[in-house]
Amino acid sequence: MGKDRTVGMWLYQNGGGEKIQKKLVKELRAREIETITGLNLRNAIAQNGNIICQSDCNKKKNIKVNKLDLFFSYNAGEQTQYQMYLYKALNKVLPTINNFDAFELTEDKFQTSFLLRNKGVATPDYKLCHRDDGHQLSKIMKKWDKMVYKPTDGWGGVGLTKIENEATLDMLLPFLNQMDLRFFYVEKFIDYDNTDFRVDIVDGKFVSCYGRKAGGKDWRTNISSGGSVFLREPNDAVVDLAIKAAQITGLEIAGVDIIYDRKKEEYVVLEVNGIPAFATPDQEKAGLSFNDKKIELIANLIDKQTKKEEK
Numbered sequence: 001m002g003k004d005r006t007v008g009m010w011l012y013q014n015g016g017g018e019k020i021q022k023k024l025v026k027e028l029r030a031r032e033i034e035t036i037t038g039l040n041l042r043n044a045i046a047q048n049g050n051i052i053c054q055s056d057c058n059k060k061k062n063i064k065v066n067k068l069d070l071f072f073s074y075n076a077g078e079q080t081q082y083q084m085y086l087y088k089a090l091n092k093v094l095p096t097i098n099n100f101d102a103f104e105l106t107e108d109k110f111q112t113s114f115l116l117r118n119k120g121v122a123t124p125d126y127k128l129c130h131r132d133d134g135h136q137l138s139k140i141m142k143k144w145d146k147m148v149y150k151p152t153d154g155w156g157g158v159g160l161t162k163i164e165n166e167a168t169l170d171m172l173l174p175f176l177n178q179m180d181l182r183f184f185y186v187e188k189f190i191d192y193d194n195t196d197f198r199v200d201i202v203d204g205k206f207v208s209c210y211g212r213k214a215g216g217k218d219w220r221t222n223i224s225s226g227g228s229v230f231l232r233e234p235n236d237a238v239v240d241l242a243i244k245a246a247q248i249t250g251l252e253i254a255g256v257d258i259i260y261d262r263k264k265e266e267y268v269v270l271e272v273n274g275i276p277a278f279a280t281p282d283q284e285k286a287g288l289s290f291n292d293k294k295i296e297l298i299a300n301l302i303d304k305q306t307k308k309e310e311k
């Protein structure tokens, strides 16, 4: 038998997260791994070599997070700058899932697209320019016809603005100039059927695929923008693309968003998510049945990453 192993966990509790956490803890115990849940780094204090945190589940005990065998962070909605800061430090002294470097990369849409394009993965054409070079946007607008302005660190479709013509752009630019942004990031608007593929990958393996469809007149598929989830069989091209994108970003757990470009007749990767949600109880009822498989693959991954050499 190997040495005792203990991992720390911070997982979202809403939308069925609590149940997911229970199952994952059980799977880990079956692999002789103990779990300390509720390790919210929001409450942690770093002191010399230690990052000390009380678990939400046991307020009396101080945990030295840096002494654990692994830290599993999975809470998109509540992540703050402070938590990211400590997560980054922890990543240097123990394995973290996702590993911080990959997570940080995929939190930024430009950094991700730039890397993917350099490694031969199709993404929407994009342009990034300094805030003083707004005229670059007018130039590219002539070529693209329609484009999407995107905050590079956004989520849920928030802040995305479709720019249909030069007049809209001229109207938008003064507002953008007032916002004290460092740069502008725009993408060519892809002609697609308002549906996407969300492909979940864990440790390089395909977990699941479902689709999302934009609601009403909206062109964004995000649930928070009125989109809805539907069952969708993937094809080999979509699965291969997702596996490749996950591998390039370095994410152990990835949710890859893919749409089909009708003009270019190819699939493109819109973004890679580092905290792709499990199916909610409602979605499970509607037939999304991948949670158990995903939990098992994550447990195997944690097991693999915490295996200790027998002396």
Ligand SMILES: Nc1ncnc2c1ncn2[C@@H]1O[C@H](COP(=O)(O)OP(=O)(O)O)[C@@H](O)[C@H]1O
Residues within 6 Å of the ligand: 109, 124, 148, 150, 154, 155, 156, 157, 158, 160, 187, 188, 189, 190, 191, 196, 214, 219, 220, 221, 222, 257, 270, 271
């Ligand atoms: N270049 C694009 N062309 C057409 N639609 C897009 C483009 N980029 C994003 N979208 C739509 O907007 C949604 C949100 O974009 P995404 O880049 O995934 O940002 P977020 O992090 O906000 O989800 C996508 O799911 C897609 O429906």
Ligand SMILES: [Mg+2]
Residues within 6 Å of the ligand: 156, 157, 222, 257, 270, 271
């Ligand atoms: Mg998205």
